[in-house]
Amino acid sequence: MSEFSISLTKEQIKLLEEYAVLLEQSGIQPAPAKILALLHVSDETDLTFDQIRETLSISKSATSQALSFLLNTKKIEYKTKIGDRKRYFSTRVMSWQEGMLEALSSLSGICDLYKRILAQRPSRTKEFNKNLKDVTAFMDFMSKQGPALLQAFESQRK
């Protein structure tokens, strides 16, 4: 095992890879996906550049660019320790809930588009237009109920 590499159990490696695949499917690139997955499954929650790099066998450049991306998109954060020049990266836990709300609010983008499409449709395609209207109504309903749902969750939780 090389200088910085941390050790993972078989199970951790399996979870890491499964999670990385899910993340890639949702549009995140392979290297950032693996890093994010690693920060979820490793026993240590805070890892250095070189621990990440060596554990995942990716190059310095890939590691550097992936970490920048994850920091920019607020998926991870880092701490420093006095008398230690390294940064210790960890997943930003709040980003999970944020991701949820983000997904909900991205609904309203699609909804607006549907409304604009509806606005310029010929009135003769009656059924099509009605269906489109139903969909936008549903989306409006969802994004209105979304935050209420969150509140309902908060209160039933404790």
Add this chain to the structure above:
Amino acid sequence: MSEFSISLTKEQIKLLEEYAVLLEQSGIQPAPAKILALLHVSDETDLTFDQIRETLSISKSATSQALSFLLNTKKIEYKTKIGDRKRYFSTRVMSWQEGMLEALSSLSGICDLYKRILAQRPSRTKEFNKNLKDVTAFMDFMSKQGPALLQAFESQRK
């Protein structure tokens, strides 16, 4: 204007392109995305292979493969007309609501993974584990409330 191409207003073209971009961002390839968008914005709701092909200036192969994909994934359907060998493709309107529910249920896949990650974490990373548990609780809550939401929508609608 070539043989089969249908004409679109400036506004329709703008909406088509905007919608296609949204679809691409959600992981659908460019050609299928444009076809799906076209079927939303065009005055005619049912278009033939060649109308699609020429209006979007894509090759036969791209058109054929994109249509197969959209049929397989139930995003579109087609009708035939007697005494006419062509197929008339249109968006499957129900696929919008289905998409909604699908998104909700894909949540449970991630949720399961989080639970498996949680199950093997060392107990010493207390805060991390607690946060992870909160997230899974939230996801469980969401996917339980999802269908109920749909029902609530159905009943308040009429």
Add this chain to the structure above:
DNA sequence: AAGTTAGTTCTGTATTTGGAAAACTAAAAG
């Protein structure tokens, strides 16, 4: 001031993706 550490940036390349062109096929029409 000459390393060393902890990265970043730049350049090149292997792989993957997306789509064109052309050959092919099955059904219907003439």
Add this chain to the structure above:
DNA sequence: CTTTTAGTTTTCCAAATACAGAACTAACTT
């Protein structure tokens, strides 16, 4: 039965992606 229509399948190529390697930099150490 040969031609046309309505596609499908196969092959190939261009462009985009994802990453490695190497050069570079800035701060700290000795």
